[in-house]
Amino acid sequence: MVLAQKVSILGLNQVSIVLLLILMLGLINSGYSQETTLLEKNKTPISVGLNLGTQSLPGLDFTLSPYKNLNLRFGYGFIDYKIRDAKSDFGRFPDDLMLDGDVQMSNFSLVLERTIWKEWIRVAAGFGLFQQNRFAVKIQLANSQTINDLELSPEEIGYGYGEVKWKSRLNPYLGLGLGRVIPKNKWNLSCDLGFYYKGSPSFDMEATNLVRTNKRNEDLIEEKLQFIKWIPNINIRISRRIL
Amino acid sequence: MKNLYTLRVSTGLLLGLSLLMAFFSCSKVEDLINTPIYVDTDILHNALTVQVINADGEWDHRPSKIEAEIIGKDKDKIYSLIGERKIEILDNHLKIGVRKIELPTPENPLEFSVILKAEGFLPTVKNFTITTDKPVFTFMYMVDTDNTPSEIAVEKNQSITNTSAGISSDQRLSTNLNGMASNQVEIAFQEGTKAMTSNDQVLTGNLSVDLFSADNNSGVAEDIFPGGNYIYTNNPDGEGKIKKNLNPAAFGKIDMKQGNQMVKKLDQPASFNIRLNQGFTNPSTGTSLAEGDDMELWGFDLASNEWTMLDAAKVKMTHNGLEATFDMTVVPDYWAVTNARNANGGVELFIHSAVDQNDPDRYYYVVIRQIPYPDGCCRQTIYEGYEKMYKGQTFFFANLPTEGAGVVEVYSSKYECNDKELLDKVLFFWQMRPDQDFGDYQYSKVNIFLDETTINSRDRFSITVDVFGVCSNGDTVLRGVPSLDLQYSGIYCAEGEYELLGRLQSGVGTTGALKPGNNYNFYFEQGPVSRCQLNFPIPTQDTTYQIESPVYNFYEDVFVDYDDVNNSIFLQWHNVAIPQRACDEYRQYY
Numbered sequence: 001m002v003l004a005q006k007v008s009i010l011g012l013n014q015v016s017i018v019l020l021l022i023l024m025l026g027l028i029n030s031g032y033s034q035e036t037t038l039l040e041k042n043k044t045p046i047s048v049g050l051n052l053g054t055q056s057l058p059g060l061d062f063t064l065s066p067y068k069n070l071n072l073r074f075g076y077g078f079i080d081y082k083i084r085d086a087k088s089d090f091g092r093f094p095d096d097l098m099l100d101g102d103v104q105m106s107n108f109s110l111v112l113e114r115t116i117w118k119e120w121i122r123v124a125a126g127f128g129l130f131q132q133n134r135f136a137v138k139i140q141l142a143n144s145q146t147i148n149d150l151e152l153s154p155e156e157i158g159y160g161y162g163e164v165k166w167k168s169r170l171n172p173y174l175g176l177g178l179g180r181v182i183p184k185n186k187w188n189l190s191c192d193l194g195f196y197y198k199g200s201p202s203f204d205m206e207a208t209n210l211v212r213t214n215k216r217n218e219d220l221i222e223e224k225l226q227f228i229k230w231i232p233n234i235n236i237r238i239s240r241r242i243l
Numbered sequence: 244m245k246n247l248y249t250l251r252v253s254t255g256l257l258l259g260l261s262l263l264m265a266f267f268s269c270s271k272v273e274d275l276i277n278t279p280i281y282v283d284t285d286i287l288h289n290a291l292t293v294q295v296i297n298a299d300g301e302w303d304h305r306p307s308k309i310e311a312e313i314i315g316k317d318k319d320k321i322y323s324l325i326g327e328r329k330i331e332i333l334d335n336h337l338k339i340g341v342r343k344i345e346l347p348t349p350e351n352p353l354e355f356s357v358i359l360k361a362e363g364f365l366p367t368v369k370n371f372t373i374t375t376d377k378p379v380f381t382f383m384y385m386v387d388t389d390n391t392p393s394e395i396a397v398e399k400n401q402s403i404t405n406t407s408a409g410i411s412s413d414q415r416l417s418t419n420l421n422g423m424a425s426n427q428v429e430i431a432f433q434e435g436t437k438a439m440t441s442n443d444q445v446l447t448g449n450l451s452v453d454l455f456s457a458d459n460n461s462g463v464a465e466d467i468f469p470g471g472n473y474i475y476t477n478n479p480d481g482e483g484k485i486k487k488n489l490n491p492a493a494f495g496k497i498d499m500k501q502g503n504q505m506v507k508k509l510d511q512p513a514s515f516n517i518r519l520n521q522g523f524t525n526p527s528t529g530t531s532l533a534e535g536d537d538m539e540l541w542g543f544d545l546a547s548n549e550w551t552m553l554d555a556a557k558v559k560m561t562h563n564g565l566e567a568t569f570d571m572t573v574v575p576d577y578w579a580v581t582n583a584r585n586a587n588g589g590v591e592l593f594i595h596s597a598v599d600q601n602d603p604d605r606y607y608y609v610v611i612r613q614i615p616y617p618d619g620c621c622r623q624t625i626y627e628g629y630e631k632m633y634k635g636q637t638f639f640f641a642n643l644p645t646e647g648a649g650v651v652e653v654y655s656s657k658y659e660c661n662d663k664e665l666l667d668k669v670l671f672f673w674q675m676r677p678d679q680d681f682g683d684y685q686y687s688k689v690n691i692f693l694d695e696t697t698i699n700s701r702d703r704f705s706i707t708v709d710v711f712g713v714c715s716n717g718d719t720v721l722r723g724v725p726s727l728d729l730q731y732s733g734i735y736c737a738e739g740e741y742e743l744l745g746r747l748q749s750g751v752g753t754t755g756a757l758k759p760g761n762n763y764n765f766y767f768e769q770g771p772v773s774r775c776q777l778n779f780p781i782p783t784q785d786t787t788y789q790i791e792s793p794v795y796n797f798y799e800d801v802f803v804d805y806d807d808v809n810n811s812i813f814l815q816w817h818n819v820a821i822p823q824r825a826c827d828e829y830r831q832y833y
Contacts, residue, residue, distance in 0.1 A: 150326030156343070224275045225275065227271040
């Protein structure tokens with residue numbers, strides 16, 4: 001309860017925390033009830049990994065396996081991805097749009113994994129502590145438009161800028177891992193599929209010149225964005241066993 | 244086996260969750276992309292509104308079917324409010340739009356000229372230097388050739404016998420300038436003088452001449468002087484045009500023609516003699532005109548908006564008083580006698596008043612004139628228009644003489660029917676000082692302190708309007724385009740004697756000019772359509788307005804909350820269901 005309160009201060013939904021804790025404890029308990037045994041301290045397998053994916057371009061992790069079939073992974077993922085002057089009509093608009101986009105996310109993660117089939121398939125649960133947590137996009141017309149005798153440049157018409165943020169910095173994670181997280185020998189390749197629960201996103205909008213009245217869409221778009229409370233974590237990981 | 248079971252359950256759960264999210268995402272993303280996009284139709288900044296009226300001030304005598312032409316350095320930046328090059332004049336209002344990214348400043352002013360022509364009226368031109376991003380509302384005056392104001396002398400249909408050998412005998416045409424014989428212009432043509440068109444075609448038939456003349460002693464003359472308080476002339480030292488202040492002792496128009504062919508040149512000079520008003524201050528000396536002073540005859544070409552000095556002469560004292568005689572080999576559209584000065588001075592007026600910029604709109608009719616003064620010269624309207632005169636408001640006037648005197652006159656309204664009253668009159672002086680320059684211009688900075696008793700925002704009843712409509716397709720929001728000027732008048736005013744009430748910016752505006760319990764006439768223009776609402780009452784309690792337009796099959800009740808505690812009405816009228824026909828017409832123009 002104390003933990004839940006502390007966490008909720010960081011903005012995390014209490015119900016989701018409780019559910020996650022139950023799930024984690026259940027996994028651990030089920031692990032103990034099966035064949036998990038404490039490994040000798042000096043033989044605890046450890047690996048380091050480099051991963052690339054939707055939450056990490058790149059990411060690093062450090063994984064140890066204190067119990068057989070149970071892994072504890074500490075990771076750091078970082079994305080600072082920018083798109084500039086991408087031009088497209090997106091298959092639906094009468095004219096090309098010019099798009100600039102920023103994705104800035106970085107997080108420290110702590111994930112507990114339970115192997116469920118020959119160490120090749122794992123279920124995972126944990127948390128990510130996000131320092132950066134935003135998507136932003138700026139859209140404006142790519143070409144000038146003519147209205148009567150007046151040619152309006154894209155700059156005159158203006159742009160719309162939107163930024164999606166999540167207040168919650170500590171986010172629970174649920175996922176599935178494919179491949180060994182600690183290589184049997186030196187190197188191996190694995191992947192993770194999962195989701196962070198981010199909670200309700202907030203949306204800030206800016207609009208200028210002739211499209212400035214779209215500012216009034218801010219609340220509507222924020223409402224429509226509520227479906228992205230979960231964001232995917234799909235990555236490919238290359239790892240090396242160091243112990 | 245148990246592991247396999249766990250695997251299946253976990254994988255199934257995760258896969259299901261993923262599919263569910265993918266499904267939701269696709270439809271939700273589609274929904275997100277389909278968010279309506281609003282494109283504001285407020286494309287241009289309404290930099291200038293000009294009301295075109297008769298020089299006699301009577302709205303009923305106003306010109307009709309006026310054609311406007313924009314010329315000058317920045318003419319390519321000028322559009323109608325719907326983005327067209329051709330600017331139509333609707334209900335005697337000329338509205339000029341400029342791109343919002345080209346908002347003028349004192350350092351980067353917008354310079355252009357407006358030429359107006361209307362059947363039965365003298366053509367006229369006014370030069371504008373816009374230095375503010377605030378909309379300017381001003382006036383241009385036209386002279387009815389058959390009913391001229393008393394300040395303008397007219398001699399029409401004078402005849403000159405002319406053959407292929409030229410003018411058949413010495414001919415003298417004369418007109419007085421102000422009804423007094425002491426002020427007179429006489430143009431003398433020698434026998435044999437050949438009259439030619441601008442293409443050097445010699446005219447061989449009898450000539451008809453109309454003369455319109457005025458001296459410098461009337462407000463009407465100030466209002467109609469071609470160009471306004473500064474004019475353009477060729478740069479004698481290089482290319483391009485320079486600006487000068489003519490401040491004429493007298494000026495006039497010569498219409499000399501054979502049929503429809505205008506006389507523009509003479510093969511030998513005519514004598515242009517003028518008896519000058521002794522009260523005229525010589526612009527170059529700053530003292531009353533005296534014998535031996537230099538004077539110049541200038542001629543104006545309307546098509547190019549260019550004045551040219553035709554001749555110079557010394558003032559002589561004769562038995563008729565002060566006279567000057569010039570040679571004239573061209574017949575200009577307008578003439579002026581003066582001693583021109585370079586227009587490289589200016590003044591910045593900084594307003595001190597009891598009105599705050601954010602107070603509800605209440606526009607005063609403001610006239611700023613250059614006035615004769617021992618250290619200055621001349622009489623000329625520098626600016627005329629509607630202004631809030633709020634604390635901190637500034638006026639930049641470029642293209643003035645390097646020094647001079649002026650007066651700011653603030654009236655409650657322009658028209659007598661709206662209880663016109665002079666609220667304040669403040670004198671000011673300016674002098675070019677090198678330490679006060681803004682780019683190419685030299686400004687004097689002058690503080691104008693207005694009477695806080697007569698010009699204030701106390702006891703203003705505030706009426707706020709916030710209105711926008713939505714077309715039936717839901718994706719188009721209509722608001723006032725661009726900034727919509729609302730005009731009003733008292734119900735006893737003649738039709739058209741509207742004054743500026745306030746400005747709706749994107750459909751929102753507040754006025755403090757109206758009094759509850761009074762009825763008013765209202766007028767506004769949107770695109771090519773003007774609308775008026777006559778005898779409209781301002782309520783003194785909660786009420787319901789019935790807005791109706793049978794043309795568009797539009798009827799709606801608007802409920803008005805009267806707030807007697809705060810002395811205000813707030814009229815918020817959103818999402819007005821605009822009939823499709825009105826929307827279609829709107830889209831046609833915007």
